[in-house]
Every structure is written in C-alpha cells, then in structure tokens.
Amino acid sequence: MEAGDAAAEEDEWPPRADRARACFWLGAGELERGSYWHASRSFLEAAEKSDDAALEELARGLFHLAVAGFKGLGGDSTGKSRQLAHARRRLQPFLPRHDELDLELAELIAAVETDERTT
Secondary structure (H helix, E strand, O other), rough: OHHHHHHHHHHOOOHHHHHHHHHHHHHHHHHOOOOOHHHHHHHHHHHHHOOOHHHHHHHHHHHHHHHHHHHOOOHHHHHHHHHHHHHHHHHHHHHEEEEOEEEEEHHHHHHHOOOOOOO
C-alpha cells in the first residue's frame, strides 16, 4: 500500500470496520428473508472489508450458508448439503452466536436448513 492509499483509507467515512459490520447485518437480514443471492454478495463484501482474520472467516462461513440456500432454491440438494457442511465447519468456532456483531448464527443455520422452498 502506498502512502497516499493509507491516508485515504484513514479518511474513509464510515470507517472500514463499520462498513464491514453493516454488510454482516445486511446479509443476516437477507438470509432471514431467504434472499440468498443478495446475502452471499453482502457476506463477500463483509469479508473484503474485514481487517480481522476471524471476522473474515465468519463472513466466509456465512457466504457458504447463503450459497447453500441458493443451491437449495435451485433444486440442487447435493450442492446445498455440501455448502451447509462448509458453512458449519467455518462457523463452528463462533456458534451459537457472535456477540460482537449480535448475530444469532445457530438460528441463521436453522433457517436455511429448514427453508421449505429448498430441497
């Protein structure tokens, strides 16, 4: 990163961490509504904006969860199962909830698993 880039990043508003947090919340709401494609985009953005490795891993786990729902909506039960397995593995260290972000992860997983629109 060049000196000008670092200065520009310091001047960003809202701060990068706050924008990442907003992406997590937006994605969680989209998951709850079953808008899986949009949720996946939000979690990818959260991963890109996260300066913390643990939060990036959380975002990637939630991304897999969103993709599981998307695969299920498309009738791909094998794809849904695989993505759920990836999501569970990545989210395991954060379960049942992530207090800092106020996310009920176990509930989000259950919502995708039991979505009657998916296979």
